[in-house]
Amino acid sequence: MKRLQRKISTKQWALMALSAILLLALFAYTTQQPQHVMPDEPAVAELTPSSLRLDEPAAFEQQIKPVLERRCVVCHGCYDAPCQLKLSSIAGLQRGASKERIYEPKRITAMQPTRLFIDAKNSAQWRSLGFSAVLNEGQKNPQSNLENSVLYHLLRLKKQHPQPGMRKLPKSFSLELNRKQSCPTLKTVGAFAQKHPLWGMPYAMPNLSEPEYQTLVSWLAQGSPTPPPPSPSSVVVPQLEEWERFLNQPSKKQRLVSRYLYEHLFHAHIHFAESATREFYRLVRSTTPPGTAIDEMATTLPYGDPGAAPFYYRLLKYEPSIVAKSHIVYEFSAARMQRYRELFLTPDYTVEQLPSYAPEIASNPFKVFAAIPALSRYRFLLDEAHFFIEGFIKGPVCRGQIALDVIEDQFWVMFFDPNQPIITNSAQFIGEMADALKVPADGGSNLELIRIWTDYWKGQRRYMERKQAWFKTIGTHDLGHAMNFIWDGDGTNPNAALTVFRHFDSGSVAYGLVGKNPDTAWVIDYPLFERIHYLLVAGFNVFGNISHRLSTRVYMDFLRMEGEDYFLAFLPANRRKAIRDTWYVGQRDTIDELFSAPQEWL
Template structure:
């Protein structure tokens, strides 16, 4: 049988020789779904379609009938940069744009890819066609028959109808579901051949079929021309706030222009929510060619600090119209109090801006040069005020898939910050100004092919910075551990951003408030220069469309930054224990890394703390940290659970207490017993009354002998340390990509916990799934998926988004 036109395959294990190393590039392949591939013609396929009269008799409403079906059944796999074939179904504009065979995530890319951001990089369907996107809707004669006959989307929905998948057990092997699976994109004139070769690959791919009502809704809408109304404008509560904020950002004093530039470069990726506005109304801060009062004409630069190309441009607030997907939903609140805070931090202090900085790449990519006139304490306070937002920016990532950042971190660790009111030398303006050149980031090299720069120029700069810090560190006094805790920020007693937990789920991640789970293997303490560099490396400076060299440079430099945060944590431990603890984190790693990056280590012998009372100083330090941030702990837990600092009191009924106890037993499972478990599993505990059902997340924390190895695969024996794997259980929905669902009646919760703890093999896990799991083939799958979506939206009305099911496993 002839190969379907346009098929391509890229290996996830692309390896690149970088100086003396083989580099395992961070990144993953697009997930495979059978989507259209255009050959430049809109040819009618061979099948004629008769349209039942009832599909045309009543107009279908896009907003209230069609969009909910698309969101719950389609956007869950087609909502972000990693949507198969770049078919983004989260907006009508995405449907009209169609699909492309060019993969956004391509670790082997030699040349940078032309950006394809919906709403930004092209402004009409014709422009997208000129850039290689092909239609999935009918673009020919507009009759009901042609609307279906010439729609690849309809043909794939119908294919699923004609060949429903199994309703029990695992899917057969003819479904490809792995990260490196083949991506197949039939064009309209190849749909028949595609259907003959892969009859079971209709849409929704590898998921249960749509219900009869859902199917009829979509087919009727497609037959009627797939129309949608223009997006609504700002709500009455938001419009005056937009006017005030655009006026604020566009004032013309040099001081205000510098402040606005700083704020924009840190908030460009935010989904901005206005106080007292509808929970699901969000905006983006953009640069526009047009002033307030006129339609927004967004300037499509790749990075927020790229030259806008105009002497005069305007900061505008553009409504975000696509459906919200949680994997790139990073929320930031605008309010009157927020604007006043900006004035207190940046406008009320007395300082002068003699000259505005340029947009030359070497300057613009270095925030320590660009914003040297802004008070450094104000910049640090700005980051700390919403530390969760900024950490989430580089852990979860606006580009949806975050493996460049996540490939070099542990599966779970805690993050704390130096107190801005303490005289920490790295937070001092004079010190930062002195070392600004050494804090240069590799993103200013853009996508050049100079792959050696990270080992020459940038490592030399980093080493000079470490040497300067070491010289300063050797001069500090020794502090009692209790007194030393004053150097760790406590959120000023009321800010739950003071302590965060980072979860890594292979190539995705999430951030929760507070210190979740048992004491982790590692932790970070972050100062201002580290915080700023991580943002400019992984958020402001990262180009998802960049080439191989950009990805390698980013990957390696993030190694430097991770170790810096860990070393700050080590500095709070006794000097004679630091190296042993440090080496134990990554057995076999540090020697190899330090042969290439020979970092100064004299600081390890400088005693900076005293007063430890046990033989386990790391565990003792964790206890001190918990006490330091204790005033914000309950607020943090509440935000994780209900999106507010003030949740209703936890239920104390007998069943709820029993469920918590059972979940605590599951949290004690560790080591090789976890090898069959997915990274993220959601559990619904069905109580006697459905409205009282409970949601939990089981997070498997994979342990690694190292997280810096370039040549080891994720589950390579020389990299993974399965005997140290742990489980974290939280009573909220954590993560963006659930790998599996469980549904358990409360009457069986103890048996569920015992069975979970007894699993030793994949076969035993399969028996466990038979009893409590919900496979892709289960006819109740969509009902349970919808329940989790609704639960997340109910508990987190502003921060919630559609969960992504791309990584749902075939268990």
């Protein structure tokens, strides 16, 4: 019996050894293969429609959009989409591709804005702006629909030369953010394929599955049919009509309030109460009144001059796929409208004259909206502080180095109580300091950068000196008393405390004070909150020149330092300077030397 067991054991060892040898041989074979095998005869990928499903039109929403969202939108869904080819909507496919990069770090002059749905309304207008087609725009039949589609040729290229299945990608792939882009047209796509056989779509990603490939190619062969955009749902229609009536009331008071709301919500994905989870709208300015088709005005910034002709605030259905980078949700409901009435319309104030849209005025909210009580404006921001902080973490920046390079990887955010009698809650003080509180506006000139030293920093210093002179008058308090100056959300609002997380050029905002104690924290008052929004959201032009980007970057340092210094004021006086010194090392130390804030209070 023991001899039999030894015999079985010997066989088992022999099998194990043989298996190991086979595995080693397989591993040696695969690792010795080149990273990409270029066979003499590439894998067959149909160019004729005979093998495609053409008997019934592909449903874009049910069949095509899910494939694009799974495999394409993560790279082609924001301003940094390669070649500006946005695959998050059919409008992006119809617009096509452009060689001009939005994130061009050395751009001397501002570029023509190319916002989808806004800056051009049809394919012909996009062609005049330098975009080339990726879908067939010639004779419509299955063969031509494929032969004349750049998108098809790039999908087919990947099919012919599949992604290497083992080891790292070849060095021929470039994945840097600021890499040189290749944007082939129908005339150049053949030469592109010869030069870069591995660069089919999805670029640097695994091949589409066979069903995914067949689905997209069949749709292209059919002429890329698309249904008309869906109409607002029955739940939304009455709410939408009520909101458009509310926003377009003719009184000067209402018109100023609507302007304030628009300039703070233009970037929101608005969700109506009780509507479908994925149904969103944008608040826009339109040349057409409620009840008619919307014709969105294409000003570069939300406070851009709309001209002398009448315009209307409208709610436009948001069509593209939802991507985390730009998805900032704000809810409209009956309770929200009532809150707006309480904040902005019930208070007794008069608007004698509507403010100008001249750039030097329009870019300064402390001048434009001076008639609206400062407390109402601050309360409006506090009600949904998460939304507004998320605005500069996401918002129009999209690739977020401009906003996010100046912040820490984790920090906490709290707010001054609007009911406390502090100087920055005073409408009189804010009015007196309105000129000092202006933020860099995109004037299109590279001389704007010089004004950081000659104008904006001097204004910031004057403002801080006035504040600090007042804070000296209230003396030092124990922590229990000092905490009364921190807003507690009126006991119910979770927006009272927030945590910001950053990972390189992406960020997120969480409710509450999350995680371990961070190195820094911000305490924000109304003037600081409003300037953050107008610097990084309402006033940030992603198509602007290098001066605009650098001015924005440096001024954001001013605002960060201001919020952090407020936080220091709540710490023991004998610890403040030592703690602050730990913050200002490396790049931060350079900023502190260039723009030294008054520090006597430390």
